[in-house]
Amino acid sequence: MGYSGARGGIDAIEAAEKLVRRKRLNADCEWVSPQQIVGRFRLAVDRVMGEAGIWDEELTAIAIRQAEGDLIEAVHLLRSYKSTLPRFAYSKPTDADELQVVRRIVPAFRNPPGPQLLGRTTDYTGRLLELTSEQAGQEESMLLASLALTDDQESLEPTTSDEDTQPRRLLETLREMDLLVDRRREDDPEPFDITRTPARPPASRSARLSSMARAETGALVNQWYRNILGPDGYLHEVTLGEVRHGYLALRIEHPLTGNTISIGTVRVTEVEAIEDLNGIDEQRDRFDIGYGLCLGHNEKKAIAMANLDIACHRDAGRSQLEQSLLLTTDGLESSGFLEHLKLPHYVTFRSMVERKIAVRESKNRERSS
């Protein structure tokens, strides 16, 4: 045999795998441990945990290393690993007011209730490439270690309630000023589980929010910007009421005693976006609020999410914005389908060539008749 296309079977595959492994494991430089990846590439780790929907820094670091830094590939490794695990329990609802903040900003007021806490951010740092020598960098690192200035605050476990770590929401102030549309609901519907049921429009808000929480960060940013500047334009630029990063407790019901127990904390980014209502059928003397929350420290994603949440609510199914959010923002789906174009397509292509010739023959028959 031995004809055409991507053939060669198991030998070719194994040779390709060997090439990948050899270059990855035997790269001509020092070994990288998962601890180093967690310690030095925390934003990449956080982003992958959010998109994978899994909270495990070390496992994520291993995935990023195995994926040679391709973050979507790392997400894929984690999600397909998750498919092999049975689901033991569902967590209990956690009130986001319990968030222990390590960063909190409120762009809507100069002096909001509670602190403006910049925390760990490069927002106001000039983006200058640090070209200091490796030696100087390491010396600074040792000096900082001896001064114990490394982020003690971030590693603090949540303790007691306190205005500095659990500030009041701006939302409450706006409610007191009677400036908000009240969309609180009395019923308590089960959240939509996007991992067990595919979300399709029209979907519940929880389905939209969980789809966005797991979406590929770049895809969500693009959805946002496309609606700001691109052809769609379903989106209003919001004013941010809250941008928070902090710790949330995770609780489950004990399978034997039935008591609610805490099984640890996760870090999340939470955003509340204030929307200026101006629609003819809207309460134009009030604001509305969009919400975003995702695993890890990922402000770009949470802000895009909050703005798209309120945009989708206001759109109320008039456009296909909801379909775009639910169906086109998953990184595994878009990149997997894109890359499938590399697979052999010679059966379909043969069929296409045959039709081209059929069209031509039909035209020739027409001309000669």
Next chain:
Amino acid sequence: MTDLLDKLGAEHEHQQFGILDEYSKREIRRAILTAVAVPGYQVPFGSREMPVARGWGSGGLQLTLAVISPSDVIKVIDQGDDQGVNAVNLRRLIVQSTKVQETTTASDASIVQSRHRIPEDGLDEQHILILQVPVPEPLRGVERDMRELSRMHAEADYSKMWVSLYEDKVRNGVITQTTGYPCLVNDRYVIATTPIPRWDIPRLDQAPFLTLFGAGREKRIYAVPPYTTVTPLTFEDVPFEVEHTPGASCSQCGSNKTFLVEIPGPASRWVCSDTDWCERNSGKTQ
């Protein structure tokens, strides 16, 4: 708590047969039963992330792993070829995680997982054919809004599809739909016939075997049960045409009664896309 988790974990260790956890398999089997009960209806399911990328057979793989048992014999093809690299990779995943027997002969298999082809022969009542589906929605070319699409299927309103076929015929003189030709199943639902060639469509009609369609990325499963009517959409006076090139025959086995693919070049040649059929029949047909 830890004891309980360990216990549950230990139970799970024994259930590693076929990658997916048992709860997921059960869910997929339920979706399959619905799909068989309502031929051609696209059943939504909670598609799991697999160790192959979405768009690379993740739906077909989930179906195979949900229905397979240790006594099964598996055949996996891509473009009709057992040795296509993605077929090899999928077969390796299935065999490694289930330890089932593998074969290249369709009649020796109990489950055939395939991308883009139905094997030329050998499938009978005891076989399950699993097709990997990239795009399960046959009407997407004429309608993008999913809410409208579900209404159209629910009311069997396929008028837009008919209009598009009519316009195609008027503009081009022939219907130019290539592979994945839209078909009416059991006189009720229109399905996307994966991108199998038109050549394979008549072979789905009243087929003795069960065909399952798995779209992992789009999270849909549908089925053509044994002995079900599958009718390609066409007009009374426009006969449905399968791929045909006058004078072409396989340069390996001489067949002109199989689906052939071209090897381009100065002296262009043709070969069977079903490589196993071709090998078995080399020297017979001529």
